[in-house]
Amino acid sequence: MVEAQNVGFHAGKRDLIAGISARFAPGQLHLIIGANGAGKSTLVKVLSRLLKPAGGHVLYDGHDIAKASERDLARRRAVLSQAIEVAFPLTVREVVMMGRYPHFATRPSAHDVAIVTEVMDFFEVTEMGERSYPTLSGGEKQRVNFARVLAQVWQPLSGQHRILFLDEPLTFLDIRHQIDFMKKVRSTVIGGDMVVIGVVHDLNLAARFADRLLLLNQGRMLAEGTSADVLTPENIRTAFGIEPVVTTAPGGGTHLIFD
Amino acid sequence: MNASRTAGLLIALAALMVLTVLASIRFGAIDFPLHQMWSSTAAVLAGRTPDTLDGRIFTELRLPRAILCVFVGASLGVGGTLMQALFRNPIVEPGLVGTSSGAAFGASLYFVLGTALHVEQAPWSLPAAACAGGVIATRMVLALAESGNDGRASIVMLLLTGLAVNALFLSGIGFLSYIARDPQARSIIFWNLGTMSGANWRAVAIVGTVTTLGTLASLAYAKQLNALMIGEEEATYLGVNVRRLKLIVLAINVAIVAVATAFTGVISFVGLIVPHILRMLRGADNRYLIIASAIFGGTLLSMADLIARVALRPAELPIGIVTSVVGVPVFLSLLRRRQYVF
Numbered sequence: 001m002v003e004a005q006n007v008g009f010h011a012g013k014r015d016l017i018a019g020i021s022a023r024f025a026p027g028q029l030h031l032i033i034g035a036n037g038a039g040k041s042t043l044v045k046v047l048s049r050l051l052k053p054a055g056g057h058v059l060y061d062g063h064d065i066a067k068a069s070e071r072d073l074a075r076r077r078a079v080l081s082q083a084i085e086v087a088f089p090l091t092v093r094e095v096v097m098m099g100r101y102p103h104f105a106t107r108p109s110a111h112d113v114a115i116v117t118e119v120m121d122f123f124e125v126t127e128m129g130e131r132s133y134p135t136l137s138g139g140e141k142q143r144v145n146f147a148r149v150l151a152q153v154w155q156p157l158s159g160q161h162r163i164l165f166l167d168e169p170l171t172f173l174d175i176r177h178q179i180d181f182m183k184k185v186r187s188t189v190i191g192g193d194m195v196v197i198g199v200v201h202d203l204n205l206a207a208r209f210a211d212r213l214l215l216l217n218q219g220r221m222l223a224e225g226t227s228a229d230v231l232t233p234e235n236i237r238t239a240f241g242i243e244p245v246v247t248t249a250p251g252g253g254t255h256l257i258f259d
Numbered sequence: 260m261n262a263s264r265t266a267g268l269l270i271a272l273a274a275l276m277v278l279t280v281l282a283s284i285r286f287g288a289i290d291f292p293l294h295q296m297w298s299s300t301a302a303v304l305a306g307r308t309p310d311t312l313d314g315r316i317f318t319e320l321r322l323p324r325a326i327l328c329v330f331v332g333a334s335l336g337v338g339g340t341l342m343q344a345l346f347r348n349p350i351v352e353p354g355l356v357g358t359s360s361g362a363a364f365g366a367s368l369y370f371v372l373g374t375a376l377h378v379e380q381a382p383w384s385l386p387a388a389a390c391a392g393g394v395i396a397t398r399m400v401l402a403l404a405e406s407g408n409d410g411r412a413s414i415v416m417l418l419l420t421g422l423a424v425n426a427l428f429l430s431g432i433g434f435l436s437y438i439a440r441d442p443q444a445r446s447i448i449f450w451n452l453g454t455m456s457g458a459n460w461r462a463v464a465i466v467g468t469v470t471t472l473g474t475l476a477s478l479a480y481a482k483q484l485n486a487l488m489i490g491e492e493e494a495t496y497l498g499v500n501v502r503r504l505k506l507i508v509l510a511i512n513v514a515i516v517a518v519a520t521a522f523t524g525v526i527s528f529v530g531l532i533v534p535h536i537l538r539m540l541r542g543a544d545n546r547y548l549i550i551a552s553a554i555f556g557g558t559l560l561s562m563a564d565l566i567a568r569v570a571l572r573p574a575e576l577p578i579g580i581v582t583s584v585v586g587v588p589v590f591l592s593l594l595r596r597r598q599y600v601f
Contacts (some may be wrong), residue, residue, distance in 0.1 A: 050495055075499025084489050087349055088543035098486055100497040106546075132542075152497070175442065 001026060001193045002047060002163055007056035009046050016042040017219040020056075024212075026161045029189055030197045031206045033230075034216035035240050040199040043216065047197060048079050048165045061160055074102035077163040078152040083172040084145055089132040092144050095121055099151030115154045123147040123184070139177040142169065144183070156193050164189070166198030170205070178202070182209040186234055207231055207254040215239055227254045265547050267402020268540060272551055276329070276558040283325045283565045284317075288573040291317055324458035325468060328564045329557035331455075331523050334470040334515035339530030340548050341477055341512050344484040345505060345594020346414055349538075353516045353530040356421045356509060357396035360428035362520040363451050367435040370446045386462075386521035392428075393517030394520075400424045401509065414491065453526035453565050453579030462522040473515035474553050480508060481545040488543065510595055526579050529588025535593050 002024040007223065015079045017039035024030045032040045045051040047058055049065050057064050075222050078099070086095075096119060100112040107114075120126045123143050128136065138146065146169070153162040166185065168176045186209060189196040200206050206213060207227040215223040215230050217239040223230045236244045242258055249255035285291055291299070291313070299317040302309055309315055338353030345384050346355070354360060369388035404413075404420040436447045483504050486494040520526075533556045535546055562580070563585065567576040 040440065048496065050492055070495070070500050071498040074496065079492075079496040081490070081492060084493060086489055087347055088344075088488055089538055090485075090488065090543050094485070094542070094544055098489065098497060101482055101486055177484075 001059075001061055001161060002197065003059040003062075004043075004047060005057045005059065007043075007046055007053040009042055009051055009054050015219050017046065017216070020216075020221050022214060022221065022224060024195050024197050025191065026193050026195045027191045028196070028211035029186060029209060030195075030212045031210035032197065032199045032214045032216060033201075033203060033206050033239075034065055034222075037218075038216040038239065039219040040216055042219075043197055044079075044165050044167045044197065046164075048077060049073060050079070071102055074152065074159055076153060076157055079147040079165040080146055080149045080169050081165060082168045083138065084141065086133050086202075088177045089134065091129065092131050092133055092136070093120070093129040095133050095144055095252060096125070096148045096151055097104060098152075099148040102122065102152065105165070119147045119154060138172045139174065140178070142173055142181070150188065154192070162194045164194055164196045164227070166196070166201050168201070170202070172198055178205060184225055185209070203231065203236075203256050204249075207256070208249065208251070231256060265541055269547075269551060269554065272554045272558070276554050276561070279558045279561045279565070280325050280329060283328065283561045284321055286565060287321060287568045288298040288575075289313065289316060291321070301464070319459070323460045323463050324455050324564070325561065327458040327463050327522070328455055328561045330463065330470045331519040331526070332529055332557040332560025333467065333553040334519040334556070335473065335526060335560070336533035337470070337474050337477055337549055338512045338516045339556075340534040340545065340552045341484070341508050342530070343534050344488060344545055344548075345508050346418055347488055347490070348418070349535065350444055352527070352533070354425070354525070354527075355368040356417065357400040357424045357428065358393045358513050358516045359525050359527075360425045360432070361396020361399075361508075361519050362389040362393035362517050363525045364396070364428040364431050364435075364451050365389045366521075367432045367439075367447045368482045370393070370443045371435050371439050371451070386465075386518075389521035391519060393515055395516075396424055396428055397509065397513045401506075402415045431592070449512035449577055450524040451579075452577035453582070454577050455523055455567070456575065457522060464520055466522055469518045470515050470553075473511050473551065476511050477508070477549050478546070480504060481549055484508065485543075485547045488545075524577075524579065526582055528558070528582045528590065529556055529563075532586050532589050532593070533559060536589075 004020050004022045007020050013103065020043060032043060034040050041053065046053045049058065052066065057066070059065070060077070093116065095171065096116050097108060097112070100108055100116060103181060104112055119127040120129060123146060125144050127148055133141065133144065149164065153164060156162065169181060173181060185196065188194070210227060213227055213230040214221065215235055222239055223235050231246065233244055233246055236242065236256065245257040245259070247255045247257060284296060285293070295313070295317070299309060299314050300322070302314070303322065305319050309318055335353060342351045342353050342355055343349050365388040369385050373384065400417065400421050403424070404416040428506070432447065432451065436444050439447060483494065483499045486497045486499050487501065487504065489554060494501050534548060535550045537551045537555055541547055563578050563581040567578045567581045570576055
């Protein structure tokens with residue numbers, strides 16, 4: 001369980017987020033939506049402790065993370081960001097192995113190597129293992145990084161939930177890779193012990209794949225719940241300034257059409 | 260399989276270094292035949308002072324110079340690897356954060372003021388002035404870069420501040436050589452081009468100790484530097500304290516580069532091209548790259564010193580001219596082969 005208690009963060013005098021309280025349960029996919037500048041990425045950065053909140057607390061399984069050590073945090077919490085570029089010829093295998101860095105001192109154990117092999121198979125990147133990361137396409141890079149991030153929190157922990165953040169993971173992916181990615185996320189998280197919190201832009205993708213949505217507007221929480229609860233014409237109008245037509249997708253979920 | 264190929268490459272690089280150093284000891288203004296190299300080295304190891312002039316040239320000039328070259332080259336190679344990993348940018352030199360230009364300014368100041376202040380007799384004053392200059396300039400870069408951004412120096416801020424502070428110290432050096440009288444001006448020019456001619460056993464002991472300790476300390480941070488290559492945020496998510504890592508790596512770089520520069524002057528391009536060539540051979544893993552750049556940096560500088568001594572013999576070229584003449588074409592060809600992310 002991840003819990004935000006009245007968290008806020010400001011840059012200079014401007015509040016990027018303020019007064020946000022929310023609980024994120026394991027085994028479900030939580031997606032944060034909102035317009036540009038609504039504070040989605042800031043919230044993820046505060047929840048993952050890249051940024052320290054200016055006010056309020058972030059709790060993992062009931063414990064405030066403000067004082068947790070970097071290494072302890074890295075063993076249970078992983079973050080996938082958008083488009084990671086590297087100017088050096090690192091191999092794909094070495095990039096995935098970085099996910100295990102919080103778990104070993106200088107040399108990876110046989111166990112670390114086994115996890116990397118397993119994760120690379122799962123994401124179908126084994127064949128490009130010896131290729132140089134900068135030569136990959138955008139979709140391939142994202143798959144490699146997803147493999148790296150899952151290698152970091154691959155094993156269930158006793159007494160703690162694992163936590164995965166996805167900070168705009170779909171940027172620069174074409175539609176097929178976006179759908180593939182979201183399916184992969186769902187197949188990894190559903191019903192498990194992992195808390196998964198992501199940021200996406202496409203409201204229809206969010207409606208289709210999320211268990212819970214959290215809608216931000218100007219740094220504050222506007223609505224929270226299932227897609228039917230959150231994606232109402234009124235909420236969309238307030239948060240995005242655009243008029244939607246709410247219909248039903250072929251599968252039965254909410255689908256928005258914009259004029 | 261991978262580890263054994265890396266080990267094989269390191270052994271090959273070490274063998275190349277040994278051969279280069281042997282050639283560098285053998286050839287010069289005077290060539291020493293192999294049997295004389297052996298007998299003189301044996302004499303040094305036994306603690307005897309040779310009685311012939313040739314023997315003294317060998318033990319007091321040639322041998323310490325060859326060994327100093329290895330350590331200075333190693334420090335430049337390791338410094339280049341550290342700075343390129345830290346700045347996530349393959350076109351960075353170890354002097355980027357002000358270390359070399361600050362050291363050069365300190366030395367130039369010594370040449371101009373040393374006579375007036377009567378400190379030129381003390382054997383330590385030149386290295387001390389250079390080392391102080393390097394540390395002060397780097398400290399300035401760090402303080403300025405941190406002052407803007409709520410106490411955290413971003414990599415881009417460090418890079419740009421480094422460029423500005425370098426320009427400041429270079430113009431200071433220009434001013435000092437402009438006002439200097441002739442012999443002092445020549446010293447400044449010679450020192451700014453780099454020279455191994457001041458080598459002695461004391462320099463070997465100091466540079467050797469600092470370089471060895473610095474290289475070993477860097478190895479302890481190789482894994483964290485790897486993580487930093489994929490980004491500051493990503494490294495943080497992988498459990499790296501990025502701010503602490505930056506300060507430690509900058510401190511190691513200043514120590515090894517300022518001390519080496521203090522004894523030999525500014526030697527350019529070694530720190531830039533050594534990590535490049537090694538990455539082409541075996542990738543960018545810093546655990547390999549740090550060791551390899553120590554070995555290969557020493558090798559390249561030994562080669563350059565050999566060329567500097569034999570190209571116009573019995574006259575000697577400043578070694579910085581050799582490294583630039585060889586380094587610039589290599590650098591340009593690297594730029595054409597790869598596209599860089601800035």
